Amino acid sequence: MIADLKTFIERERPVWQELERELGRVREGLASLSDLKYSRHLLALYQRASADLARIQGYSAEPELKAYLENLVGTGYAEIHSATRNSRHFKPWQWLTRTFPETFRRQLWGFNVAVMLTLVGAMLGGILVLHGNEGREAIFPSQFGHLVEQTPSQRVAREERPTEFDRMAGHKAKFSAELMQNNITVSLRALAFGITFGILTVVLLFYNGVILGAVAVDYVMDGQIVFLFGWLLPHGSIEIPAILVAGQGGLVLGRALIGWGTPHSLRKRLRLITPDLATLAGGAAVMLVWAGIVEAFFSQYHAPVLPYWVKITFGTLELIGLIAFLFLCGRRASSKPAA
Amino acid sequence: MNASRTATLQIATPEGVAFSLPLAGPFTRAMAFSIDFVAIMAAMNVIAPILRAMQLLGGDTGMGVAILIQFVCMEGARMAMELFWRGQTLGKRVMGLRVMDESGLKLRPSQVVVRNLLRFVDMLPMFYALGGVVALFNSRSQRLGDLAAGTVVVRTIKTTPPDVAAVLAGKYNSLRDHPHLEARLRQKVGPEEAQVALNALVRREELTPEAKITLFENLANHFRELVKFPEETVHGLSDEQYVRNVVETIFRRRKGAD
Incomplete structure (x- = not known):
């Protein structure tokens, strides 16, 4: 028990008030902990308040004083012990060209699994379409009604029919924005579904593969391979990997929840992957913004307006560029081995 | 944690x-x-x-x-x-x-x-x-x-340190006229009892009038039982003021104490 509480409070109050004031300045950005002299002074104030809290903690009395000091020490703890966390400001270009590809490569296993699931789904979708057209309504979602109502050849004939006016004129930007909105929402949900131990992410990736496989086999069987590549490659070369990246994030989350191959606790596992999840989500969103622009402004034009070789070349270059970006960007020069 | x-x-x-x-x-x-x-x-x-x-x-x-x-x-x-x-x-x-x-x-x-x-x-x-x-x-x-x-x-709770100084300062403490009885009081009052009395004073505004009367009556009676001060010293003191005097006696800075 503190024999003279009145004196204790009167003596320590200026320290507490100064700490409170300085923490407020740090929070408001008016003072910086990068100043060594200042941070040492703040640390001394914080340590003294911590000692005062420890001094009164042995007793059940003085609840108001205890609550005040706990609040003060808690605030000080958050500011001082987090100082190294936020010392670097967010740099968008560095994040995009270094952090994102590094994260992608660090969690490459998740991307590989996402690709495998999509391929297995694509095989099933292809097999279902090969076995007859009756199941097409069940495979294709309602927004792909044109894939059910007409054969690929009919659609190609309609798309390639010469018209006097640009049918996309006047609503390309709107269409592009709607594509971005829809694709980003769906992809981020695939990531968020990782919280179901990855089960719903697996289902989404598999179903996405089923649709892709069904569409591809449908067009191939109808002899429209060139149209298929010309239609899908320009935006699909970015859009499909973006969905796989989001799925990668969902699988990373699912694995962290299950805890395979790691001795860490659940909280530690989740803490370790949180920055990666945010980065993968952001990366997928950026990719889908690009895909949305290409799909609305480029993919919807077909021969004779836009020759297929141009579209296929553009899409192939995009894919090569994306692979190079994801696998090569942000690689640091390997350190020289010790002599 | x-x-x-x-x-x-x-x-x-x-x-x-x-x-x-x-x-x-x-x-x-x-x-x-x-x-x-x-x-x-x-x-x-x-x-x-x-x-x-x-x-x-x-x-x-x-x-x-x-x-x-x-x-x-x-x-x-x-x-x-x-x-x-x-x-x-x-x-x-x-x-x-x-x-x-x-x-x-x-x-x-x-x-x-x-x-x-x-x-x-x-x-x-x-x-x-x-x-x-x-x-x-x-x-x-x-x-x-x-x-x-x-x-x-x-x-997020906005907290302020309790104003103990305001609680203890101010009025004349008639118990001070009897240092030997004050010393006995300090000896007999345990730390928990002292803290209960101090908290009652610090948080008096949070209590309902009825609860305040009952609490200070019980505390004052308890402290009166521990040490009997002369009647002329405590005559006319309300229960709350009696408790206030007791707390001031216990928590008051003494020579050599910190």
């Missing part, structure tokens, strides 16, 4: 000091969410004429930009507020809540992103049912987004 049953998060610092943070309950969090929802809807209504004007004047481009602005506002408003207001949204400010790292540290931007990305899973199948159930059964009241991001929502 562990969570107690009284909805507080216990944190031990490297300095060897433990402190607790009061966790927010599902009801206050739901209220904060409702305030945010209303605020975002109101903001959308405010900017709706601007978006319509953009669509009319900007044509296709204006329409595309308007759709994206609407999307970013709806999906990113909470995220942006938590990022720039240090874990608070408008609703959380009103309700006195704050999101923070579950180890008591400041939020990292990635934590804000992840907890908001998973919000839609928490909202399933409707009205935050899944997140609410998870939070109810979680000792830290964490919804799924909080679990994945390693965050907790705590109550």
Whole structure:
């Protein structure tokens, strides 16, 4: 028990008030902990308040004083012990060209699994379409009604029919924005579904593969391979990997929840992957913004307006560029081995 | 670090000091969410004429930009507020809540992103049912987004040190006329009894008049039993003033004491 509480409070109050004031300045950005002299002074104030809290903690009395000091020490703890966390400001270009590809490569296993699931789904979708057209309504979602109502050849004939006016004129930007909105929402949900131990992410990736496989086999069987590549490659070369990246994030989350191959606790596992999840989500969103622009402004034009070789070349270059970006960007020069 | 049953998060610092943070309950969090929802809807209504004007004047481009602005506002408003207001949204400010790292540290931007990305899973199948159930059964009241991001929502309580000086200072203490009896009183009153009496004085304004009378009557009678002061010394003293004098006697700085 503190024999003279009145004196204790009167003596320590200026320290507490100064700490409170300085923490407020740090929070408001008016003072910086990068100043060594200042941070040492703040640390001394914080340590003294911590000692005062420890001094009164042995007793059940003085609840108001205890609550005040706990609040003060808690605030000080958050500011001082987090100082190294936020010392670097967010740099968008560095994040995009270094952090994102590094994260992608660090969690490459998740991307590989996402690709495998999509391929297995694509095989099933292809097999279902090969076995007859009756199941097409069940495979294709309602927004792909044109894939059910007409054969690929009919659609190609309609798309390639010469018209006097640009049918996309006047609503390309709107269409592009709607594509971005829809694709980003769906992809981020695939990531968020990782919280179901990855089960719903697996289902989404598999179903996405089923649709892709069904569409591809449908067009191939109808002899429209060139149209298929010309239609899908320009935006699909970015859009499909973006969905796989989001799925990668969902699988990373699912694995962290299950805890395979790691001795860490659940909280530690989740803490370790949180920055990666945010980065993968952001990366997928950026990719889908690009895909949305290409799909609305480029993919919807077909021969004779836009020759297929141009579209296929553009899409192939995009894919090569994306692979190079994801696998090569942000690689640091390997350190020289010790002599 | 562990969570107690009284909805507080216990944190031990490297300095060897433990402190607790009061966790927010599902009801206050739901209220904060409702305030945010209303605020975002109101903001959308405010900017709706601007978006319509953009669509009319900007044509296709204006329409595309308007759709994206609407999307970013709806999906990113909470995220942006938590990022720039240090874990608070408008609703959380009103309700006195704050999101923070579950180890008591400041939020990292990635934590804000992840907890908001998973919000839609928490909202399933409707009205935050899944997140609410998870939070109810979680000792830290964490919804799924909080679990994945390693965050907790705590109550921000404005506290001030108790004004003990004001409680003890001021009126004349008639017990001082009898130093030997004061010494006996200090000897007989235990630390817990002294703290109870001090707390009663510090928190007197929080008590109802009836509770105040009863409490100070009981305390005064207890202290009168311990040491009998001469009648002329305590004559006319109310129970509360008697307790005040006793506390002043016990906590008063003595020579050589600290």
